[in-house]
Amino acid sequence: MDQHQTNSFSGKEQGPPDVPDFDLIRPVGRGGFGEVWLATNRTTGQLRAIKIIPLHEPGQTSPAAREIASLTRLQANLGRHHSNLVTIHHVGKTARHLFYVMDPADDVGGGPASNKPNYQPASLQTRLQAGPLSAELCRDYACQLLAGLASLHAAGMVHRDVKPANCLFVDGQLKLADFGLVTEVHPLVSRMGTQKYMPPDGRMDIRADVYAAGLVIYEMISGLPVNDFPRLGHQANCVRNNLALAKLLRLVLHACERVPERRPVDAQAMLAELAMPGQIARPSPGRRLLWAICTAAMVAMGTLAAWNFSSSPEGVCDVSFVTQPYEAKIYLDGVLQCDPKGNAYTTPCTVRNLRTRTCRVEFEYAELPRWDAGTYDLVRTKQIVAHYPDQ
């Protein structure tokens, strides 16, 4: 999240937006499509950061709808919370805004978040303003960033906006934030994100996250703006004399290869490369083939193990439903889907423990006629996205 510069809400409204149970103190940052406010819980007095995104007309392709879809995917796919991802405590809506409640970042001046007037959230971007980081910090932050990113990749998700401004510090720990562009791995993922951190090939898949993470680590090592990649300038001597920095530099060069297939497959592979002892020798062509076969075999075994470990019990699955307009009711084979209390599920939501089968999916929004979203095999489908036909 970038440092707050302008208050986009204050120009349109009288005072801060109203968020249930929270008193908003002041805006402290801007995310992809909304503002982040420092807030206190009216009951407990706890400080929180709240991201607020204006809701647009139902049916419009709005940032709020995209953010809701991203959060739904995140909730559905990410098995359990990872300590290097910012915790989202609550997601809610008011008449005009979508909001979600997070832990506030530490103060840029040191210490935890506070409601003092000079509080500014600490991010990797603010730390990099003072120049390159020490070798220990570079390695530590690189590992934390990659661990958070690896948890997303393992869940089949792409972040698409990895950059220093989205690496916040909470209780001294680096946490990846801003999940507004998170999506599932798909060959047709659209080109969104921050231009400077996008790979030259333009494919915004997992290897695009790898590329962006490489550039973030480059900034930590060199202290130079990302535009200067791969210059080292005055840091060349430090890198030359420090084994840890030299190793990180080689990881950066590997992650930022122009050809996506030459980059590490995901953040976990980057972590593994970092953990490897000694210098990473570039294998000869013959050995590269051997490596490729071994890696493929290991990946296949890993995937099989992960599948066995993480897949739901036989015959049951969880599926996310996202529609535009949202708040549509869900019908599977003509049967309205309701929660255990008998209330109808409305999109966006994740319906758990669905019997695995191929079924016809329909949605119904307000007074509009029910519309057919197609037939899906629920075993293979984690998420169903549908637009009202006239939208």
Added chain:
Amino acid sequence: MERLGDGANALAWDEFFEQYWPTIYGFAKRRGCSEHTAEEIVQEVMLTIFQHRDVYQYDPARGRFRGWLGTVVRNKVAEHRRRPANRLRGVGGNLDKDSLDNCALDQAADQQAPDDAWEAAFEGGLLLALLDVVRRESNARAYLAFELVTLEGLSGGEAGRLTGLSRNAVYKANKRVIGRLMDLGATYREKGQLADRIKQALKHRPPAAVERSVTAQVQQTMYSR
């Protein structure tokens, strides 16, 4: 300059700013200005050009663009020297940071004629721009190999250790990058060693902190107008 005439063409302004601000900053530094003063001069020059975008018509027959830009920059540096606050501090003998800055300014002015200093700054800026073109064209490992061997003086083996290339690949990459630079900047070939000239230009390259600060300041000023 034609594209700059359209004030709404933000891309043209970004390109112009990116290409010329290090030259302006480098000139101010060569004339003995402090980092702070040099930053102010960059900001004022950019603002002046932005304000005159409708008035200035580029006519090669009337002189080169570098000459026109040089005049604007030299005037701004001279304006800073004439400012009452600066003069008072200089005369009063308070050896604070700013007055030391003014002393340095005067000494530098005596050592090198402003025209020569501007030519040196401009050529240095061009060389850095060429270097950036080659950096963006090249494979990252290859460019880094060139930087480490040619500009930092590392051995091929050591550059290989840092880039993950073999020693032979480092030499080849280095040669390729130098060759490309020669192709783009042929006029520099006759004027001396290319590597030495690049090193000289890099000495005046603004530090990263200044780059961030100037970029933020100028963008804030320009886009608020």
